[in-house]
Structures are given as structure tokens and as C-alpha cells.
Amino acid sequence: MQTGKMIVAATLVGLSAVAWRPDSAHAQEVGLAVANLQSNFFNEIKQAVEAEAKAKGVTLTVVDARGDSATQVSQVQDLITRGIKALIYIPAGATAAGVPVRAARAANIPVVAVDRTAPDEPAETFIATDSVAAARTLGNEVCAITGGKGNVAIIQGQLGTTPEVDRDNGFNTALAACPGLKVIAKQASKGWHRDEGFAIAQDMLQRHPDITVLFGRADALALGAAQAVKVANLDHQVVIVGFDGDTSGLLAVRDGTLAATMTQKTQFMGKLALNSALDLIKGVKVPAMQLLPAELTTKANVAPFIATHP
Template structure:
């Protein structure tokens, strides 16, 4: 009997080991493509870090490509990812123009697509994960109305026209300003990169043309930091309230130091984890909602420390 028990025990151990090896092999076969718009932006970097960390924990291979803000380059990168037989695609479009083409290509290859932050209107992802930018921008606008007493001249440095975050932030901010007719938008210009250098140049031009501007809203923290820099070198005789959006680490530190008055902190780490969860759920045949909108938090000097210590 003892021998029989040993044989059975050995067989059980061998079976468990085989099942574990098969599970590991199965996990190793899961390859997720992560196509990021521009890793120069901290927002996208945080999502990348979160997806990769979550993938490592789950034994899922993540193949990341950086479009560097170039939609044509990104289309080629995704074509290569599909050729490499990825199982699912997490896609952050680099721009509005032709953003739907990679989704259509993936769909033709029967590859599920999770879109993040930006969703092509002509070819949306199987599920779209983003901040509820309409609600968040409305909250930010309400803050601006409160801090200015509902009076002043506003300059807006937009993101890329036609992209989901730009359209939604425009809608929400306008809804807030509609309650304060004394706050007038006197300048509005789009950026192409969402980056600080461009924010500086645009804000500088605005302040030269409209030196009485009292509020500058950069649709991303990097644009807002550029705007704050332009205010500093302009040597104006009045204070300008500068606000941003994203909750980037540099933006949060600028809020803490008073360079920016406020930002909206997005849940980038959570969005990264959720995007991988969604990709795996789609692979498992689960039905997901078309929109998975996440809240953002109004961040001022009073609460910036908490988000700097641990980004949501």
C-alpha cells in the first residue's frame, strides 16, 4: 500500500506540474500590443508603465510601440504588431486623422481592440477607456469661475483638434463658463503636440495680442506649464490664473509650488490596469460596455501631495 500511495502521489504531483506548465505556456502565448501615441508625455508613460507592470504580474507579454506623435508611423507600427500575431491591441491613437484605420485592420484580423484616451469615431474600439473629460473639464471650469469671481479674459491652448479629449474638454469647460458671462474667451489656439514648448509659443502669442488675459487653460499639463512660463517672461502687471489637465507628475509639482493653480488628475495607473483587464476579457469572449469612463480629481495646492506620493 505504501508503494501504491507513493505511485499515486507521484502521479498527482506530475499532473499538477504538467497543468502548471501548460497554464504558464498558455499565459506566455498571450501577446498584447500596446500602441502609444507619444511617450514624451508623462500621461502616456504612466499608462504604459501600468500596463507593462500588470502584464508582468499576469505572465502576459506586452509589446509596446511609441508613435512619437506621428499617426502615419503608428499605422505602420500596428501593421507590424498584427504581423507578429498579437492576440489583442491596446491602442492610444496618435492623432485624429485616419485614427480608425488601425482599428479596421485589427478587426479584419479578428484582433480585439481596446482604445484608451482617444476613440476613432468612424471605427471605435471594442471598448473605450478614458477619463470623463466633459465632467472633469466642467469641474475645472467651475473652479476657474469661483477663483475669478466669474470675471476676466480667458485664453485657451487646445490640444489636437478632432481628438476625443480635446472635444470633451472643450464641451465641459464651455458648460462651466456659460454660467459666468463675465468670463470671456478672447483667444483660442490648437496645438499639435500637447507639449510644453508649443504651449509656451502659443501662450506667448496670445499674451502679446491680448495682454489683459487673466486666465490661461492648457488642455494638458505640459501646455499649461508652457503657458505659465510665457506668463513669467511677459512681466505683466497683473496675475494670470493658469490651469492644466492630466495630473502629470511635473504638473502636480507645479500645482504644489503655485506655478499652476489647479489641474485635473486622471487615474492613469488604474486606466492602464483596466485596459489590460479589458483586453484579456475580450480574449475570453466577455461582452464589455462600449464606454468605460473614469473620474478625475480637481487638484490644488491643498491636495497635490497625496497624488504626488501615489498616483491613482
């Protein structure tokens, strides 16, 4: 196993790209196009891909779209021109998500989609959490915590993205089996960010001060909502749950700020993405869809996830 050396590559489309350079001149180069490295969740996946690339002696070039689809299209085109042999792709949003896949396919470059996929242009393989099942589990937990009664507010992620669609489906299924929980407010964020969670939750609480449950579709949104609840100084408790199990979310569960989250296997996802890319380069067939379970995480079981993220 070659160790490889880390160097800083040339800036791509105004954003920094980091490459793991192996000693062997025959190693394959893989591109990693990330939606937004300001997200803890995406950073954890990136770090896992980097670690696996270094262990395997693979050149990895990383670009950050900073949440902008147009930037990502340009970045992926640059990676293709650079001569990558496979692309690991986390779409920056639903808009133009299929464009990079089509561009890579035209250049005979296999694509591994992670967390999100383009419905109109599926990659060779899609690696993600089974968000439908996970959100259903989270909804069942909310039903249990509340005794099956309450007024629910939901802060959505980016509309049209795979995680938002799937989490909506799963959570709705759980609520259908718990009719005492009523959704009285629902609003989308643009980028799954904490400040959006605060602003949206604050507005919701002003219009609906009787909210008793807040579901942020990502931990960042849930943490923003928690701050809004604190500022609102309500006369009743609000159950707040998130999704992702990123570092900040897990600590919030430990401290009681969040009642629960769903911990995604970011380390395993990153490793699987890199190895799937290498298999595709070699012509090895991989499953079209590789869905992973998420773990319901509460104060009772959060400690092991903080110590070692799956």
C-alpha cells in the first residue's frame, strides 16, 4: 500500500482544490465535486474520501461549489479537462444536477453520486442513507416522545433534492400512523444552514406560538430552530429533532438541546464512494443504488457516535 504525499493543486474556478499525489505515475486520478464544504456533513464525507484515497495511493482532487450549481458545473468541466478517470459527485442542488453527469458520461468518465442524485441523469452508482426509512424511524420516535400529540413545524432542506424528498416521504408515513401529531407549519430553506433554521423557526413561532415539535431536516437547521425557541421564551417545552448526526448535532443531543437525530455513516459513505469509483475505473460493475441505514440517536446512545463516527 503506498502512502502518497499531499500537495495543494491549482485553484479551480476561484476555489481551492486539494490533491493527494501518489508516488506511482500510474495511479488513477479521481475528482471529488462537493456541494458545500461549509457543511459539517459534507466535510466529514470529504475527509473520509481523502483518507481512503491516501491509503490507496490515489490522486484525489477536491472542488467546493459553495452551494452554487453553476459554479459546480464549471468545476466539473475543469476536472474532466484535467483528465480525471472517475468523478465522485455531491450535487450542489436540484437545479442543473444532471449537467455534470452528462458531461462526464460524454467523456467516458464514470460517476459516483453521493447523498444526492439527479433524477433525470442517474450516475453509475448512488450512495446514500436510506432517508425514507430513517425519517420514518425519527417520526416514530417523535410520536413516542410526545405521547402521540402535538403541533409540528418542519424546516425543510432544499426543495427537490434527494434527501429532502425522501425525508419528507418517511416522516409523513410516520405521522400518518400518529394522527395526534398535526403539521401546522412547513417552510423550505435554501441551503440547509443554521442561520436559516433560526430565521425560519423564529417566524414560525411568531405565527404559531403553540408549536410543540420542530423538525429540522438537517442538524444545522434543527440547531438554528433550538436557538429560536430559546429566544422566544415560550411557556411550554418544544421537542426539537434533527437529521445527519454531524459533530454539532451529536453534541446537541448529548447536551439535551436536540431530543434526537439520525446519525448517517459519513465515514463509511466516503470510503465506499472512493472504492466504488476505483471499481468503475477498472470496469467492475457496482450496484446502481447503495443505500445505508442511519442510526436513531438519543441521549441514551449518543456517546459512542461522538467517540467514533461511523
